[in-house]
Amino acid sequence: MTLLRAVAAWPGPALAATMIGAVAAGAAAAPTLVLAVAVAPLLAVVQPPRAPAARHPITLAIAVAVAALLLWAHLAVLADAAALLGARRWHACVLAAALALLATLMPNADRWRSMAVALGAAALLLVLIAAGAALERAPWAAWRDAAARPALVFSGGSPWVNAGEGFVRSTTLAFHEGHRVVAVTPGTFRIVETDGERPVVRDWRLAAGDALSVRPGDTLTAEPGSRLRFEPGKRIPGAPPSGAAWADAAPRASSPHALALVVTVALGACALVPSVARPVSVGSAITLAIAAGGASWGAYATLLAPEAGLAGSPVEAVLSLSRAAALPRHASWPAALTGLVVIGLLGLFVAAADALRQPIAEAGGTRWPGVWSAVVVGAAAAAAVPSVAPWTPLAAGLALAGATVAAPRLAGADGARIASWPASAAGGLIGAAVFVGMTAFGARLPGPLAALREAPVLAAAPAAWLIVKVLRRETAAAR
Amino acid sequence: MAERGRRIAVVVLVVLLAVPPLATALPGSPASVRVAGITLLWWYVACAGPLAAVIVIALVRAVR
Numbered sequence: 001m002t003l004l005r006a007v008a009a010w011p012g013p014a015l016a017a018t019m020i021g022a023v024a025a026g027a028a029a030a031p032t033l034v035l036a037v038a039v040a041p042l043l044a045v046v047q048p049p050r051a052p053a054a055r056h057p058i059t060l061a062i063a064v065a066v067a068a069l070l071l072w073a074h075l076a077v078l079a080d081a082a083a084l085l086g087a088r089r090w091h092a093c094v095l096a097a098a099l100a101l102l103a104t105l106m107p108n109a110d111r112w113r114s115m116a117v118a119l120g121a122a123a124l125l126l127v128l129i130a131a132g133a134a135l136e137r138a139p140w141a142a143w144r145d146a147a148a149r150p151a152l153v154f155s156g157g158s159p160w161v162n163a164g165e166g167f168v169r170s171t172t173l174a175f176h177e178g179h180r181v182v183a184v185t186p187g188t189f190r191i192v193e194t195d196g197e198r199p200v201v202r203d204w205r206l207a208a209g210d211a212l213s214v215r216p217g218d219t220l221t222a223e224p225g226s227r228l229r230f231e232p233g234k235r236i237p238g239a240p241p242s243g244a245a246w247a248d249a250a251p252r253a254s255s256p257h258a259l260a261l262v263v264t265v266a267l268g269a270c271a272l273v274p275s276v277a278r279p280v281s282v283g284s285a286i287t288l289a290i291a292a293g294g295a296s297w298g299a300y301a302t303l304l305a306p307e308a309g310l311a312g313s314p315v316e317a318v319l320s321l322s323r324a325a326a327l328p329r330h331a332s333w334p335a336a337l338t339g340l341v342v343i344g345l346l347g348l349f350v351a352a353a354d355a356l357r358q359p360i361a362e363a364g365g366t367r368w369p370g371v372w373s374a375v376v377v378g379a380a381a382a383a384a385v386p387s388v389a390p391w392t393p394l395a396a397g398l399a400l401a402g403a404t405v406a407a408p409r410l411a412g413a414d415g416a417r418i419a420s421w422p423a424s425a426a427g428g429l430i431g432a433a434v435f436v437g438m439t440a441f442g443a444r445l446p447g448p449l450a451a452l453r454e455a456p457v458l459a460a461a462p463a464a465w466l467i468v469k470v471l472r473r474e475t476a477a478a479r
Numbered sequence: 480m481a482e483r484g485r486r487i488a489v490v491v492l493v494v495l496l497a498v499p500p501l502a503t504a505l506p507g508s509p510a511s512v513r514v515a516g517i518t519l520l521w522w523y524v525a526c527a528g529p530l531a532a533v534i535v536i537a538l539v540r541a542v543r
Contacts, residue, residue, distance in 0.1 A: 031524040032499045039496055039532045046488045046536065144516030247518060248511050258500035266496060284533040295525035 006274050007041045007283040009117060011290060012352030013315075013345040014073035014394045016124075021314025023298020024305075025239070026246035028253035029261055030298070036262050038291035040269035045283050047275040051414040053362040054422035060371070062404045062428045063359035066271070068375050068382075069397030070356055071100075074349050075383035076390040080168050080313035081345060083386070085338065090384040096346065097380035100353035105369055113354045120347015121289075123340040127321050128293060130337055131300045134324035139296035142303050149243030152306040156232045157326070160307050164229035167222045169386045171312035173237035179214045180231055183207065187226030192219045224312075224386045236307045246302065260455035264395060267402025267461055270410065272355060297321065314390065318345070359405075396439075403431035403460035411468035423472040431464030484539040491535045495528050 011019070019037050022030035053059050075093050082092030103113055135142060154161050164184035183189070183206035193200045194217045204212055214220055220237070222228060240246040298317065301308050305320035322337035353376070360375065361368040382388070408427025416423035435456045442453025452459050502510040502520060510520035 031520050035499055035524045035528050036496060038529045039492060042532050042536055043489065043492045043496075046485050046492070046539065048485070140515070140517055143521065147516065247521075253500070253503045255500045255504040258503065259497070262496050262500060266493075281537075284536055287533060288529050291525050291529040295521065 006355060007045070007286045009348070009351035009355040010041050010269060010273050011037055011348065012070070012074045013077040013348045014070070014352075014390045016294070016348060017077045017314045017318050017345075018391055018394065019294045020297045020301060021309055021317045023295055024301035024317035024320070025309045026249045026302070028249050029258060030249075032253065032258040032261050033265070034291055034294050036265035037294065038287050040266040041273045041283060042287055043266055044270045044273035045275055047270065047409075049275050050409060053359045054424050055363055055365055056422050056425040058425040058429050059422070060360070060363040062400075062432060063363050064371060064375055065432075066397055066401045066405070067356040067360055067372075068379050069393045069400060070272075071353065071376060071379035072382045072388075073390045073392075073394035073397060074352055075379055076388065076393065077313075077315050078345060078349060079383050079386070080315045080390065081319060081342065083166070083168050084311060084313065084316055084319055085342075089386060093380040093384045096349055097376050099346065100350055101373060101376055103350045104354055104357045104372065113350065116347045116350040116354075118347075120344045120349075120351065123347065124293070124344035127337050127340045127344065128297055128300070131304070131321040131324040132296070135300060135303065137303075139292070139299050142296070143247075143299040146299055146303045147243045147247035149246075149306075151242050152236050152239045152246065154230050154232050154234055154236060154307060157323075158230075158232070158305065158307055160228070160230050160310060161232045162229075164227045165311060166227040167224055168311045168313040168316075169224045169389060170221065171310070172219050172221045173310070174219050175214045175216060175237045176241060177216050177235050179234055179237070180211055181214060181220070182209065182211045182229040184227035184229055185225075187223060189223075189226070190221040192221075194218065230307075236310065238310065239306060256451065257454075260458060263461070264399050264402060264455060264457050267406045267457060268398030271401035271405035300324070312389070315345075399455070399457035399460070400432065400435055402457050403435045403464055404428035407431055407461040407464040408468045411465045412472060413468045416468070416472040416474055418468070418471045418473070423468050426471070427464040427468035430467045431460045434463040435460035484542050488535050488539040492532055495532050495535075498528065499524060 015037055019030075019033050021027075022033050027033075053063060075096055078096045079089040079092045083089050103109055103116060106112075132138065132142075137145065159165050164182070166185075186205075186207050189204045189206060189212060191202045191204060191212070191214065193202065193215065206212060212220075235241065240249060301317040301320045304323045305317070308317040308320040310316070319338060319341055322334045322341060324337065326334050357368075357372055360372050364371045382393075405424075405428065408424050408431065411423075411427065413423035413427050418426040438452050438456035438459050442456060443450055445452060499510070499520060502523075510518060512519050514522060
C-alpha cells in the first residue's frame, strides 16, 4: 500500500463525518478532534518501519476485532446517509460491503483501490469548492459569518420546516423556547416536562398531521424513522443559542476529555497508519487538506444548515452542503452534489477497508480471505441496525487498536518474544483484557478513576506498553 | 542522527497535539481571543498547528 493511500484511508467516512459533524454542531471537542485527525497520521509516519503482524491467533483476533469495529462505524455512516436520502439502511450496507469485498479480494486490483481514494477525495473537494462558490465566501468568511449570527433558527428553506425530516436513530431534543411540532408520519413521541421539581413524562401517539406543543425546558424523544416538521424562525432545539455561543463552545471544553480524545486518536493512528522510510510530502499535503477541509466543510455546513445533526447522525452535516446548489442565483442541481458526496464517502470507505484488510492478511496466512469476508459481513449486519451511533464503534475501534497494536509496538514488541509468545501478541492480549475490563467494570472504580470507563485506552495502553517493556526478550533473528 | 531527529519530531508533534486541551485550561481564555473574526484556537487547529507539524516533518527528513 502506498503512503498516499495509507494516509488518505486513515479518516475513512466515519472519522471524516464525525469531525465535520462536530464542527458544524459547535461541539466543544471539535477543534481537538480536527487537529488530532490531521496531525496524528504524521506521528505514525515518523515511527521506525514496522515488521508485519505476527502469525498468531491472538494477533489475528485483535486485527479482526479492530477491523470489525471500524468497518461497523464506516458502514453505519453510509447507512445513515442512505436513510437520510430516503433509501433503506441495509441497501447501503449490502452495496458498500459488496464493493469493499470486490475491491479487496479481486486480484491485481491495486490500481482500482488507489483510484477509489483519488476519486473519493476529488469528489469531496469538488463539493467543498461548489459550496464555497455558491455561498460566495471563503471558509474563514463563512466561519466569521456563522459566529456572527444572533440566533440559530430554522430557515424558511430548511427541509425540517417544509416537508419535514426523519430521525435516523432515537434522539432527544432539548427545547429552549416554545415550539409547535407536527408529525409528518405516525409515531410515538416522549415529552419530559420540567414543571416544578418533578419531571413529568408523557408519551404521545401522533397520527400524520397531528401537532404537539412543546414548552421551554421540555425534552422530546423521537424514535428512529419518525418524521417531524418544525416552525420557521424558531430556535433549533439542542443547538447553541447563537453564533457566538457556537464559536465559543470550544475554548470551554473539558481538558481531561480533550486529552483522552487526543490519546485515543493518536494511538489509533499509530496502529493503523504504516510508517515509511521515504519522503512524506504527499502525507504532509493530506494532513493540511484534512485540517483545512474538515474545518471549512463544518463552517459551510453550519451556515447552510444550522439544524444539521438534528436527525441524530453526523453525516447530515456532510450531506447538507448539497443545499448550496439550491441557493438563489446559483440554482443548479442539488442531486449532483449529493451524488458527489456519496461517491466521496464510498471512495473513502473502500480505501479504509483496504487498509483494515492488511493486518488480517498478515496475521491470517492463507485463510485471510475467509476471515476478512466474515468480518465485512458481520460489520454490515451490525451497521444495518440504527440504534448505535457511528462514534461508539469508531471510538472503541481506535482505542482498541491503540491499546493492543500501537502500545506494544511503541514498547519495542516487533521481533521480540515474551516466553514462547510474540511480544506483540502478549502485549496485545494484556491491552485487550484491560480495555474490556475497564469498559465493563469501569463504573465500579472509585472516585476519579471511574472516568477511565469513558476512555479505557488511558489504562489499557500503558498496561500493554509496560508488559512488553519489562518482559520482552529479543529473538536471535532480531538481534 | 536519524533516530534523534525522529524522537524530536515525535516530541514536537505530541506538544502540538496537546496545545488545544491545555489552552482551554489556561486562565483568561486566550484561546477564544479573535483575530480577523476567528478564534485563535481555530486558527491554530485549521492552519498553524498542521502547518507546524508538516514543517517539523520536513526538517527532520531534510536533516536525515
